[in-house]
Amino acid sequence: MIWQKEESLSRDEIRLLQGDRLRKTVAHVYENIPFYKKKMDDMGIEVGDIKGIEDLNKLPFTTKQDLRDNYPYGFFAVPMKKVVRVHASSGTTGQPTVVGYTKNDLDTWANCMARVLVGMGATEDDVVQNSLGYGFFTGGLGFHYGTEKLGATIVPISSGNTKKQIQIMREFGSTMLVTTPSYALYLAESIRSMGIDPATDLKLRIGALGAEPWSHEMRNQIEELLGIKAYDSYGLSEVIGPGVGFECTHKNHIHINEDHFIPEIINPLTLKSLPTGESGELVFTTVTKEAMPLLRYRTRDITSLIPGECGCGRTTIRMTKCTGRSDDMLIIRGVNVFPSQIESVLLNLGEIAPHYMLIVDRVNNLDTLEVWVEGKEGITFVDGMRYMKEIEKRITAEIQSVLGIQVKVKLVEPKSIARSEGKAKRIIDKRQL
Numbered sequence: 069m070i071w072q073k074e075e076s077l078s079r080d081e082i083r084l085l086q087g088d089r090l091r092k093t094v095a096h097v098y099e100n101i102p103f104y105k106k107k108m109d110d111m112g113i114e115v116g117d118i119k120g121i122e123d124l125n126k127l128p129f130t131t132k133q134d135l136r137d138n139y140p141y142g143f144f145a146v147p148m149k150k151v152v153r154v155h156a157s158s159g160t161t162g163q164p165t166v167v168g169y170t171k172n173d174l175d176t177w178a179n180c181m182a183r184v185l186v187g188m189g190a191t192e193d194d195v196v197q198n199s200l201g202y203g204f205f206t207g208g209l210g211f212h213y214g215t216e217k218l219g220a221t222i223v224p225i226s227s228g229n230t231k232k233q234i235q236i237m238r239e240f241g242s243t244m245l246v247t248t249p250s251y252a253l254y255l256a257e258s259i260r261s262m263g264i265d266p267a268t269d270l271k272l273r274i275g276a277l278g279a280e281p282w283s284h285e286m287r288n289q290i291e292e293l294l295g296i297k298a299y300d301s302y303g304l305s306e307v308i309g310p311g312v313g314f315e316c317t318h319k320n321h322i323h324i325n326e327d328h329f330i331p332e333i334i335n336p337l338t339l340k341s342l343p344t345g346e347s348g349e350l351v352f353t354t355v356t357k358e359a360m361p362l363l364r365y366r367t368r369d370i371t372s373l374i375p376g377e378c379g380c381g382r383t384t385i386r387m388t389k390c391t392g393r394s395d396d397m398l399i400i401r402g403v404n405v406f407p408s409q410i411e412s413v414l415l416n417l418g419e420i421a422p423h424y425m426l427i428v429d430r431v432n433n434l435d436t437l438e439v440w441v442e443g444k445e446g447i448t449f450v451d452g453m454r455y456m457k458e459i460e461k462r463i464t465a466e467i468q469s470v471l472g473i474q475v476k477v478k479l480v481e482p483k484s485i486a487r488s489e490g491k492a493k494r495i496i497d498k499r500q501l
């Protein structure tokens with residue numbers, strides 16, 4: 069099932085629609101956002117120079133720092149009396165980024181989220197347990213209004229309180245779980261420890277997971293432990309929130325709602341556009357937002373674009389699962405390392421639990437990488453130190469063969485790595501302390 073006809077337009081129809089919306093957006097931001105007027109004037113770009121999406125690369129980039137520098141409302145393109153809601157991202161490394169919505173923006177968002185749910189196989193008969201945070205974080209409310217738009221039943225339990233989550237899951241007959249991948253794993257672990265069998269005691273069938281990078285191997289673990297089909301939900305608060313992209317039931321990469329968000333892939337160092345299919349940094353231009361449209365917003369996410377019709381009937385361009393973020397990428401002795409690479413290796417090994425931590429340090433001017441990983445209960449420590457060392461040696465060899473650098477692997481006690489009820493923290497970089 070497809071929610072809106074725009075998801076299955078021909079490529080020519082999509083390009084014409086994008087071009088028309090881009091021209092209107094450029095005029096809108098030039099007239100109403102001083103940041104863009106100055107940028108375009110400095111670059112010698114006039115509104116009339118943008119005739120279609122082929123002119124997209126003439127426009128200036130926007131970064132998260134630009135949004136912070138214009139905190140809180142400097143990127144709003146409408147008067148405050150038309151802004152009916154604001155969200156904000158975490159401000160742990162500076163000013164938070166603030167996002168505004170008009171009534172039309174909220175309706176656009178709800179429809180994008182209904183597309184996500186329908187694409188994952190949800191119907192109006194589903195009971196959706198929303199275990200994402202409500203409040204400033206866009207995730208919870210995005211799925212909330214998308215579920216209501218679809219006509220399904222929403223259970224707005226929010227994040228945390230794991231025992232309550234499981235109780236509600238059983239008693240309310242939840243059929244769809246919305247959360248982060250790391251919390252889905254924690255829920256699965258807790259469900260098993262309580263003696264609950266998901267196959268017989270729960271009605272879960274779908275998982276909509278996002279807000280953090282996760283590997284195909286982690287997906288396999290979640291699906292096996294919870295007895296569900298798990299799909300990737302992609303979004304950014306600055307662009308709209310969740311609803312930018314999603315996996316359909318064919319799991320054939322992530323469909324981008326490109327009638328609203330025009331994607332590009334650029335080289336993050338040269339800022340030059342890359343051909344379709346090449347991996348680089350994902351950039352979005354929003355072309356239907358009223359309150360806070362953005363030109364060429366740099367997401368920092370590393371991915372590639374895949375053209376062609378999917379088996380589900382959608383013709384929208386797709387993106388591969390993000391390998392990580394350019395600003396989360398670790399550079400160890402000149403080698404680019406993404407946590408997802410290490411996660412894939414770890415989750416392919418049978419003797420360990422799907423919980424790990426990366427410790428980066430600098431000793432005698434040389435970068436070091438230590439990987440802490442939990443052993444499975446009843447396996448890792450049964451045969452004592454010798455057995456542990458054998459597993460550590462095997463993990464070390466596997467990681468080094470993938471990364472091409474030396475690492476130290478430390479096997480730790482089950483449940484000794486802190487669990488997350490939101491986004492997981494996987495990296496401790498002591499070089500920055």
